[in-house]
Amino acid sequence: MDRPKKESVWWSWEISQPETKKRKTSKSKLKINYIPPVLALLLYGVFLAYLLPFRATVSGWIFKFVELLQITKVLKLSLLTDKRLYDYTALFIVSYIAFAFFLDLVRFLKKNLFQIFVTEESRLIVTKWGFLGKETIRWNPDQTGLQIHHKTGWIRSILGLEKLSFRIHITETENSILAESPYFFSRSNSPFLSSVFRSIES
CATH class of the missing domain: 2.30.29 (PH-domain like)
Incomplete structure (x- = not known):
């Protein structure tokens, strides 16, 4: 004698279902070349090592340019003969150049390292x-x-x-x-x- 089939309820259906394994999605990551970013950092370090001591030469050039124009004789200001003025001016110029190349370095690293x-x-x-x-x-x-x-x-x-x-x-x-x-x-x-x-x- 056949037993009457029981109506399945949602919780018994949930338990009776076999465990389905989650299908793994196929992923592939681009393996980047780290040599160009490292070389860019090294080149920037060498550039700074030669650029920062160059500010003394830039200071001398600015002073000679002011003397060539005879600005010190026309204005006769003691500030124009102060060496610190030309040292700070040269430091500003060198820092501006270094910062401009730093921005280029950041853009290069952003494209070739931080993606x-x-x-x-x-x-x-x-x-x-x-x-x-x-x-x-x-x-x-x-x-x-x-x-x-x-x-x-x-x-x-x-x-x-x-x-x-x-x-x-x-x-x-x-x-x-x-x-x-x-x-x-x-x-x-x-x-x-x-x-x-x-x-x-x-």
Whole structure:
């Protein structure tokens, strides 16, 4: 004699279901080349080491220029003959030059060190770090109108100076750059590159 089937309730259905394993999303992270940022920091340090002592020479040039124009004889101010005036002026000029190159260094490091490129399923995720926090951009590499530029070549591949730039086509002569990757070696980033260029390879 068949037993009558009991109506299943939501809690018994929840318990009776087999445990489903969460499907792991395939991720691939761009492995960047740290040599260019380190070299940029070293070059800036050498630049400062030679620039800061140069302020004494700049101070002498300024003083000779003032004497050439005979400004001290016309104005006859004791301040114009004070060496400290020219030393502080030279320090200001040298500091201004050093700060201008520092801003260029920050922009270089921001583009080539403080960016993370990750592919996750059909999305490309770019995280940019700045002084005020981080900015995250997500989009589909198969998106219509998106151009992916791969700067490569024999010399670039050896030195690890390959780059990716992602651009949106606006007009025939104008493109808007969404993001530009740091420098990298293609041979250590084959999973990342294959996931980015999957629409081209398929």
